[in-house]
Amino acid sequence: MVVPLLYALLSGFKTTGELSGNPVGLPESWITSNYGGILGSGAFWRMVGNSTLIAVATTVLVVAVSALAAFSFARFAFRGREVLFTVFTMGLMFPFAVAALPLFLLLRSMDLLDNPLGVILPQAAFGLPMTIIILRGFFREIPGELEEAATLDGCGPFAFFWRILLPMARPALGTVSVLAVVTSWNNFFLPLLVFTDPKWWTIPVGVQQFQGQYATDTARVFAYLVLAMVPALAFYSVAERQLVGGLTAGATKG
Numbered sequence: 001m002v003v004p005l006l007y008a009l010l011s012g013f014k015t016t017g018e019l020s021g022n023p024v025g026l027p028e029s030w031i032t033s034n035y036g037g038i039l040g041s042g043a044f045w046r047m048v049g050n051s052t053l054i055a056v057a058t059t060v061l062v063v064a065v066s067a068l069a070a071f072s073f074a075r076f077a078f079r080g081r082e083v084l085f086t087v088f089t090m091g092l093m094f095p096f097a098v099a100a101l102p103l104f105l106l107l108r109s110m111d112l113l114d115n116p117l118g119v120i121l122p123q124a125a126f127g128l129p130m131t132i133i134i135l136r137g138f139f140r141e142i143p144g145e146l147e148e149a150a151t152l153d154g155c156g157p158f159a160f161f162w163r164i165l166l167p168m169a170r171p172a173l174g175t176v177s178v179l180a181v182v183t184s185w186n187n188f189f190l191p192l193l194v195f196t197d198p199k200w201w202t203i204p205v206g207v208q209q210f211q212g213q214y215a216t217d218t219a220r221v222f223a224y225l226v227l228a229m230v231p232a233l234a235f236y237s238v239a240e241r242q243l244v245g246g247l248t249a250g251a252t253k254g
Contacts, residue, residue: 005229012223019219034223044224046199047206048231054119054191054202055184062124062131062180063173069128070135071161075147085136091129096189104193118194119202123184131176138172139165178239185232203228 011019012034013027022028038044072078073085103122104113112118142165150160166173188204195201201209210224 005226008222008226011219012226014219016217016219019222031219034220035227037220038224038227043198044206044227047201047203050116050200051185051202051204051231054116054123055181057116057120058123058127058184059177059180061120062127063177065124066128066131066135066176067166067169067173068161070132070139071165073132074136074139075157085132088129088132091126092133096126100189100193107194113194114197114200115194116200119187119190122190123187127180127183131180134176135169135172138169142168174239178236181239182232182236185235203231 007024010027011023013030013032014022015029015031018028069088073081107113107118107122112121146164147160150164155163186204187202188208191200191202191205192208195205198209207225207228211221214220214224
């Protein structure tokens with residue numbers, strides 16, 4: 001995994017001619033203008049801001065809705081609960097490409113094209129199945145005696161959910177939040193479908209457009225790719241422990 005990343009990083013410090021003549025060696029002159037030109041570009045930082053805005057909004061929405069849904073599936077018994085939960089889990093088998101055309105027509109009818117909500121809402125919807133499955137499994141591990149004690153102390157269902165269940169579920173909430181952020185950040189097809197105005201382009205769309213614009217300047221394309229990966233890699237490296245801990249929490253009893 002490190003080799004292609006290191007190759008891309010070093011290639012960004014070369015000229016295109018040097019990259020063609022010496023593709024695997026160290027740079028001879030270490031051209032920093034490839035990275036400096038991109039970092040000094042307002043368009044690049046605008047795309048970073050767009051990706052951050054969409055990722056954060058998507059994460060907040062999908063975690064909030066999924067937590068409430070998972071709480072209902074885990075702690076309440078009602079007719080059709082398992083059938084409804086199965087419907088949500090079937091969303092894991094539904095490929096986004098199948099929904100591209102009807103989704104585009106729906107967003108156009110709702111005037112959500114070239115609008116961040118046109119990406120945030122579908123991303124949150126497609127993120128619900130996995131998030132609900134993870135949170136439901138965690139919520140079911142919370143002892144029923146704890147809920148009974150909270151009820152005796154005057155806590156209603158929502159108070160128990162807000163004051164007790166959510167604080168105890170921080171590992172699971174952290175896990176689904178990391179997954180939602182990384183998935184949103186790497187999403188390419190949906191922003192490409194929704195955004196035609198360059199001011200709303202996200203990083204993946206910007207990478208595709210940059211590659212087309214500078215197809216002959218391979219070294220600069222490598223520099224752009226590396227800088228586009230840095231925010232996601234940095235976030236994931238910081239949140240890795242939270243992700244692994246949340247996935248394994250509640251896996252064993254004892």
